[in-house]
Amino acid sequence: MIQLLTRGIFAALLLVSAPTFAQNTPAPPNAELYIIWPPDGEVIQGGRLWVRMGLKNMGIAPANIQKEGTGHHHFLIDTDVPPLDEPIPSDNNHIHFGGGQTEARLTGLEPGEHTLQLMLGDHDHFPHDPPVVSEKITIIVAPY
Amino acid sequence: MKLTLSTMLAVLMLVVMPAQAGDTPAPEEAYLYIGWPNDGEVIRTGGGKPFRVWFGLRHMGVAPAGIDVPNTGHHHLLVNTPVPPLDEPIPADDNHIHFGLGQTQTQLTLPRGQHTLQLIMGDHAHIPHDPPVVSRKITVTVQ
Numbered sequence: 198m199i200q201l202l203t204r205g206i207f208a209a210l211l212l213v214s215a216p217t218f219a220q221n222t223p224a225p226p227n228a229e230l231y232i233i234w235p236p237d238g239e240v241i242q243g244g245r246l247w248v249r250m251g252l253k254n255m256g257i258a259p260a261n262i263q264k265e266g267t268g269h270h271h272f273l274i275d276t277d278v279p280p281l282d283e284p285i286p287s288d289n290n291h292i293h294f295g296g297g298q299t300e301a302r303l304t305g306l307e308p309g310e311h312t313l314q315l316m317l318g319d320h321d322h323f324p325h326d327p328p329v330v331s332e333k334i335t336i337i338v339a340p341y
Numbered sequence: 342m343k344l345t346l347s348t349m350l351a352v353l354m355l356v357v358m359p360a361q362a363g364d365t366p367a368p369e370e371a372y373l374y375i376g377w378p379n380d381g382e383v384i385r386t387g388g389g390k391p392f393r394v395w396f397g398l399r400h401m402g403v404a405p406a407g408i409d410v411p412n413t414g415h416h417h418l419l420v421n422t423p424v425p426p427l428d429e430p431i432p433a434d435d436n437h438i439h440f441g442l443g444q445t446q447t448q449l450t451l452p453r454g455q456h457t458l459q460l461i462m463g464d465h466a467h468i469p470h471d472p473p474v475v476s477r478k479i480t481v482t483v484q
Contacts, residue, residue, distance in 0.1 A: 233376065233395065249376065251395060256443030257403035259410045267405060267443050297402030297413045299445045 220282065224325035225266060229253040230315050237334040244306035244338040248272070250299050250315055255329065260295030261320050268317035268325060270294040272301065275311050278330055284322040293322065308340045362427045367470035368412055371401040373460050380479035388453035388483050394418065395446040396460055401474065406441030407465055414462035414470060416440040418447065421457050424475055430467040439467065451483045 233249035235241065250270045258267035273279075276290040287293050294301060313336060317329035324330075376395040378384060384392050396416045404413035419425075422436040433439050440447065458481060462474035469475075 247399070249397065250445075252445055256405055256440070257445055258408060258443050259402060259404050259413055262404065262408050262410065264405050264408070264443075294402070297404050297410070297443070298398075299403055300397065300399050 221323050221326035221328075222263075222268070222319035223265075224268070224317070224327060224329050225254050226327065227253075228255040228317075228325075228329045230317055230329045230331040232313060232315055232331055232334055235313075235334070235336055237332075238337070240337045240339055241306070242339050243341045244308065245302070245304045246306075246336075248301050248303055248313070250294075250301075252299075252317070252329075255317070257297050257299060258320070259297040260293070260318075260322065263320040268319050268329065269297060270299065271316045271318050271322075272303075273312075273314040273316055273333075274303075274306075278314070278316060278328070279324075281324045281328055285316060285318045285324065287322075293318070295322075306338045308338050311336055311338060362471035362473055363464055363466075363468035365409075365414070365464035365468065365470050366411075367414070367462070367472060367474050368400050369472065370399075371412075371462075371470075371474045372399040373397070373401075373462060373474045373476040375458055375460055375476055375479055378458075378479070378481050380477070380481075382479075382481045384451075384481055384483050386450075386483060389450070391448035391450045393446060394449050394458065396440075398445075398462075398474075401462070403443045403445060404465070405443040406439070406463075406467060409465040414464050414474065415443055416445065417461050417463050417467075418449070419457075419459040419461060419478075420449075420451070424459070424461060424473075427469045427473050431461065431463045431469065433467075439463070441467075451481075453483050455480060455482050457481075
């Protein structure tokens with residue numbers, strides 16, 4: 198009886214909450230994404246650098262691997278946070294690290310100011326709920 | 342007959358698998374290091390509070406334990422212990438800390454005194470790669 202009742206309540210709960218279900222994979226509310234290096238405002242000679250990606254209270258999994266509390270890094274270069282209900286685009290401004298990488302060599306940045314920001318995507322490259330996004334930083338590329 | 346087969350298999354395994362490393366290949370250029378703390382760092386936590394350790398990895402990716410994807414593995418932090426046997430799963434105890442969820446940093450609490458820290462990657466089954474991906478061993482002092 199208790200089991201039946203529990204099931205009933207569970208079913209009712211599902212019905213009530215279903216319309217508001219986000220499609221996105223849940224992320225721990227205390228997850229924190231940040232760029233370890235470079236720091237905001239760093240001047241980079243020549244435009245080639247290693248970028249180190251930092252993640253607290255969550256783990257890394259390669260693309261296509263569905264595991265709770267994980268995702269993979271995406272680098273947003275000179276662009277804003279993309280729509281949260283679509284897969285993160287894949288182009289020169291949105292760089293995917295589907296191999297589970299936590300550092301990347303950036304090359305070929307033109308001299309001038311560039312913005313960098315990290316965003317975690319789930320196994321299908323969708324942002325999480327809540328989205329796990331770093332602060333946006335600005336670096337200055339100086340010519341050699 | 343069954344016995345003979347398994348004996349043959351055992352002999353074959355002994356011959357084929359030198360006791361040096363696991364079966365999962367790692368990129369030759371894979372580079373594992375402790376991003377912070379630095380070697381020789383004096384950490385003034387008083388011994389009771391946690392400090393952050395972040396794991397650096399280049400030319401290779403991270404995957405949770407149990408996930409078999411080429412060129413990935415998960416981090417293990419060796420605390421006050423030498424590198425374990427390379428052909429067995431890395432032990433799981435206070436000296437061998439597993440990050441099987443794919444974590445790339447941790448909060449570590451150590452008592453006052455000198456401690457050594459070292460990272461080693463393990464494959465989906467917690468066995469070191471071939472070649473093994475191991476960081477330099479560093480020494481920190483907690484005051």
